Amino acid sequence: MGGGKLSSGRASQGSIPLVEEFTQSVSYDRVLYRQDIAGSKAHARMLAGRGIISGEEAGRLIRGLDAVLGEIESGVFAWNTADEDLHMNIERRLTELVGDVGKKLHTGRSRNDQVSLDFRLYVSDRAGVWRDLLRALVSVLIDRAEEHADLLMPGFTHLQPAQPVSLAQHLLAYACMFLRDTERLSEADRRIRVCPLGAAALAGSPFPLDPHSVAADLNMHGVFRNSMDAVSDRDFVLEALFCASLVMMHLSRLSEDLILWVSPAFGFIRLPDAYSTGSSIMPQKRNPDTAELMRGKCGRVYGALFSLLTVMKGLPMTYNRDLQEDKEQFLDADRTLSLSLRVAAGMMAEVGFVPEKMRAALRRGFVNATDLADYLTAGGVPFRDAYRMAGKAVDEAEKRGCGLEDLPLDFLRSISPLIADDVRDALSYERAAARRESPGGTGPLSVQRQIADLRRELATG
């Protein structure tokens, strides 16, 4: 090969290092090398299948591409920023290895459809990894829920103690969110894993290309419908980033719960040392830094989503170099999300629960107040009156520093003569939770049903 850029058509001279540094993408898009080489091999096979190149030429291209792959994987491949991006780097080396036939590979193809193909395959692969990591996390949450099916704690609204729930119910709420995230990714993958190769630069190709065979070769779900759409859209990246943002939002809420629960004010959990950090000045501190960082890193992933949305909003059709900005955002979001999911699974497997603290919070929070009102209502008191009477009981318990269940029966009967001995049963936290067997409720049967359903979905999904 002669010197100069591989892509030098008219712009044959005059590259300056600063601009090269500014425009290059090979320093980060090289991670797409497997997808790029797989795509090129499929393209070569398709060209031969259509008689555009010979079978023998396709064979040499494919062997050459495999040799390049070997060089990259063994670390001897010499990446060169002067060649701008990974596509050019790989094509240059291929041509060095196989000679002039290497120059035929780009027949009927443009980097515009090539980069879209590579990135679609890459994003789809990573979405698959995210799904696996999510499923591992869901599995941990179900295990922990099963382990603590009988442990009760206050459920909160407005961060005020509301009604007793099982810890399992609380953990399973997150399992449901993360399982939904896997479904969302599977649905998005149908659109991500669509083959754009054959769109060429923007208008299609005069060669009799066969995009369907390329798609089948690469195990993709379908092919593009319109060549201009194929090279210019990045909604597949945006959809993946949106899914990633939702996962991070769920992780951030889980983190927030852990941060609250580990605070001495709650004391519901203990975090293993590996997930906490001491303060450099306050000896008593054990800070939930891992959970805080997970909450904080949520912002990076939202940032990637908004960054790319902003990149896209004013682009005229079709390909514009701005689109190259999709990759670093995605790579950063991917790194953040993948690491966060693994850390979350480890942390949730090891978090220790503190039943006494949960019990104390149940009493302090008067979370059986609704049950007292319901008891009176069942005895014939109109609910609004029952609600007021239960409020009186709460005032008294607060004054005495006890739970509603600790109030003397005499006092309760002074509120309403309808109250009898069986109010103890009504006020028991266990009974309060056990009564809530409506579908999806916190009752033990409902929780067991949820566990069974979630496990089944994990196994089949």
Ligand code: ARG
């Ligand atoms: N590095 C480019 C990107 O990521 C590849 C496509 C370049 N195409 C072009 N016509 N300059 O978008």
